[in-house]
Amino acid sequence: MTILKKLFVKFTILFGLAILIYIFGSFPNLVETYYSTVIYPFISVALRFFSSLFPFAIGDVVYGVLIAFILHHIVRFFQKLRRKQFKKSDRVIIPLKVFNFLLILYIAFKLVWGLNYTRVSVSKTLGIGDEKYNVKELVLLGNYLINQTNILKAKVDSLGKTAPLSIKDLQKESAGAYQFMAKKNEVFKYPQPCLKKVLFPWAVSKAGIEGYYAPLTGEANLNYNLPEFVKPYVSCHEIAHQLGIAYEDEANLLGYLAAINSKDVRYKYSANYEMLRYVLIEIALKSPEDYNALHDKLSAGVLADFKTEKEFWAKYNGAMFGYLDAAFDGFLKANNQAKGIDSYQDIVIWLWNIHKGGLHVVS
Numbered sequence: 087m088t089i090l091k092k093l094f095v096k097f098t099i100l101f102g103l104a105i106l107i108y109i110f111g112s113f114p115n116l117v118e119t120y121y122s123t124v125i126y127p128f129i130s131v132a133l134r135f136f137s138s139l140f141p142f143a144i145g146d147v148v149y150g151v152l153i154a155f156i157l158h159h160i161v162r163f164f165q166k167l168r169r170k171q172f173k174k175s176d177r178v179i180i181p182l183k184v185f186n187f188l189l190i191l192y193i194a195f196k197l198v199w200g201l202n203y204t205r206v207s208v209s210k211t212l213g214i215g216d217e218k219y220n221v222k223e224l225v226l227l228g229n230y231l232i233n234q235t236n237i238l239k240a241k242v243d244s245l246g247k248t249a250p251l252s253i254k255d256l257q258k259e260s261a262g263a264y265q266f267m268a269k270k271n272e273v274f275k276y277p278q279p280c281l282k283k284v285l286f287p288w289a290v291s292k293a294g295i296e297g298y299y300a301p302l303t304g305e306a307n308l309n310y311n312l313p314e315f316v317k318p319y320v321s322c323h324e325i326a327h328q329l330g331i332a333y334e335d336e337a338n339l340l341g342y343l344a345a346i347n348s349k350d351v352r353y354k355y356s357a358n359y360e361m362l363r364y365v366l367i368e369i370a371l372k373s374p375e376d377y378n379a380l381h382d383k384l385s386a387g388v389l390a391d392f393k394t395e396k397e398f399w400a401k402y403n404g405a406m407f408g409y410l411d412a413a414f415d416g417f418l419k420a421n422n423q424a425k426g427i428d429s430y431q432d433i434v435i436w437l438w439n440i441h442k443g444g445l446h447v448v449s
Contacts, residue, residue, distance in 0.1 A: 093182040100189035107196045111204040122205040126330050127275075129198055133304025134280035134328065143282040143307050145300025199301035202330040208340060209432075211273050215439040216432075221369075225376045227438050228369050229383070231362045236385040238355035242315075243387055245351070250314055257281035260321045263348035264329075274344060276329060280305055281321055287311040291402035296320045299327035311402075313394050318356035319345050335432035338364075342433075359391065361437055368434050 111117060137144055163180070209216065219227065251259070257279050267274035284290045284297075284307045297308045297320045306324035308317065323341035331337045338360075345357035370377040384392075 090179055090182075093179060093186065097182055097186050097189070100186055100193065103193055104189050107193060107201070111196070111201050114204050114206050117201055117204050118206040118211075121201050122330050126199070126202065130304050130328060130330065131278045133198065133302075134278040137282075137303045137305045138278065138280045143285050143300070143303075143305055145282075145303035145305045145307065146285040148302055149300070195301055198304075199299075199330070199332070202332040205330065205332075208273060208331050208336045209436050212271060212339075212343075214339070214436050216435055217439055217442075218435060219438040221373050221376070223438060223442070224365070224369055224372065224434070225380070227434075227441050228362075228365050228376070228380045230441055231358060231365055231437075232380055232383050235355065235358040235362050235388055236383075238351060238358055239385055239387040239391070241351045242355050251317060251352070253281060253283050253308065253310060256308065256317060256321045259318070259348060259350050259353060260325055260344070263322060263344040263350075263353060264325060266347055266349075267344050273329065274340070276325060279325075280328070281325065282307050283310040284308065288402075291398075294399070294402075297324040299324055304328060311398075313391070313398055315352070315356055315359060315391055316395065318348070318350070318353040319360045322353070322357070335436075338433040339436050342437075359388070361433070362388075364431055364434050365437065368431060 110121075260281065261276055261279040264274045264276040268276065282305050287309050288311070290298075290309045291311050295309060296312055296316065297306070299306055306321070306328050308321055308324060310317070312320060319341060322345040323337050325344070326337035326340035329340070331340050342357045342361055345353040348354060366377065366380065369380060
């Protein structure tokens with residue numbers, strides 16, 4: 087069999103598999119029933135077990151090698167093009183090789199994690215409603231979160247100066263929070279914990295990234311350069327991705343519920359602090375006057391943490407600094423009002439439905 091024929095057969099098989107995976111992913115209930123809750127947990131545990139054997143983020147190494155491999159072949163392609171070393175058959179062989187490579191990446195990504203993008207929303211799994219709020223209700227939610235955040239900040243400060251949470255501490259405490267919540271719903275079940283520091287925190291900070299999930303290695307990776315009060319929540323958020331929660335707002339929800347129910351007050355504060363940001367953005371968009379009134383209720387300690395986080399991102403990433411500046415200094419109230427008044431963040435909708443339902447997640 088010629089090389090061209092082998093490549094075409096390979097392409098046909100891979101393309102067929104990709105189509106089948108795509109069709110299967112079009113049925114959320116099937117994905118939830120057979121993949122997300124049956125097949126994926128075995129895949130994720132196996133990946134985390136393997137990754138935990140290494141003390142560093144092997145996902146960063148894998149992706150580095152993958153990028154180097156692609157760049158190497160791009161360079162070779164242009165070298166051959168310049169030297170006019172291509173045969174007529176290369177006009178078909180090279181595109182087939184590229185398509186086959188892309189199809190392998192697509193299939194691997196979908197099978198090890200990507201199908202979770204089409205699973206049933208975790209909010210439905212948890213029984214959380216999606217009723218939208220009005221401005222008055224949003225302000226009530228803002229008041230609630232500010233009150234809780236101020237109280238929790240005072241509790242954190244009362245601990246005095248404590249040692250920073252190591253990556254092992256964060257893994258242990260985050261896993262414990264998920265273990266507690268797993269007693270209420272299996273979606274929080276988190277065997278074989280695996281939380282890593284990113285290998286290149288400076289580059290990740292420059293990119294404005296707090297953390298990320300590496301699908302091919304099953305690792306939850308944390309930007310350890312972050313301010314201390316941000317790390318607990320971000321750890322829980324990235325663990326949510328490990329559990330097959332693909333969308334960011336849904337990972338926010340799961341991470342919030344885990345962190346807020348942790349025994350560690352630093353986790354409770356971190357979760358409230360992060361959620362308060364989303365709510366304040368909505369209020370600034372919808373009612374600048376209420377935003378100003380709520381902003382004045384923030385304690386000096388919470389405002390100091392806002393400043394610390396802004397200064398962190400200003401040092402590394404101007405875009406993230408602008409985002410935080412807009413969120414906490416009232417920039418949004420003077421901009422894009424027509425668009426903003428109709429905006430709804432899923433996480434804020436879910437926070438409202440949790441609050442209005444009387445779920446007092448802060449003890």
